[in-house]
Amino acid sequence: MWLPFLGLLLGIILGLVFSLTIPAQLAPYTAVAILAAFDSVIGAWRATLEGKYDNRIFLSGITTNMVLAGFLTFLGDRLGVNLYLAAVVVFGARLFNNLAIVRRHYLVPGSRG
Numbered sequence: 001m002w003l004p005f006l007g008l009l010l011g012i013i014l015g016l017v018f019s020l021t022i023p024a025q026l027a028p029y030t031a032v033a034i035l036a037a038f039d040s041v042i043g044a045w046r047a048t049l050e051g052k053y054d055n056r057i058f059l060s061g062i063t064t065n066m067v068l069a070g071f072l073t074f075l076g077d078r079l080g081v082n083l084y085l086a087a088v089v090v091f092g093a094r095l096f097n098n099l100a101i102v103r104r105h106y107l108v109p110g111s112r113g
Contacts, residue, residue: 003055005041005045007041008037008038008041028073028076028077028082028084029070029073029074029084031084031088032066032069032070032072032073032084032087032088032091033066033069033070035069035087035088035091035092035095036062036065036066036068036069036087036091037062037065037066038091038095039065039091039094039095039098040058040061040062040065041062042095042098042099042102043058043061043094043098044058045098045102046098046101046102049101049102049105065091068087069084069087069091072084072086072087073087
């Protein structure tokens, strides 16, 4: 359960310590990759609270989400359409939904399964 959060924390610390500049043309790719990863981490948190966490599902989910989001961004670049916005909307909605479920787990009495 804590492994995804530890990885996220390590990534944030490394990002703050090392000055890395991302070219403007790669910004949409980076944004959807970060959003996909964050969605997977919050989803893993929710799955853990529900007693359904499986490391294989987490690893395959984070990989698949990032590849699909990157592919949509690439395809949109080639077509001249901001197709990455589809990934942003979907991952954003899932992230807020999962976070709401996690929040309810801790705030609503009797919701801890």
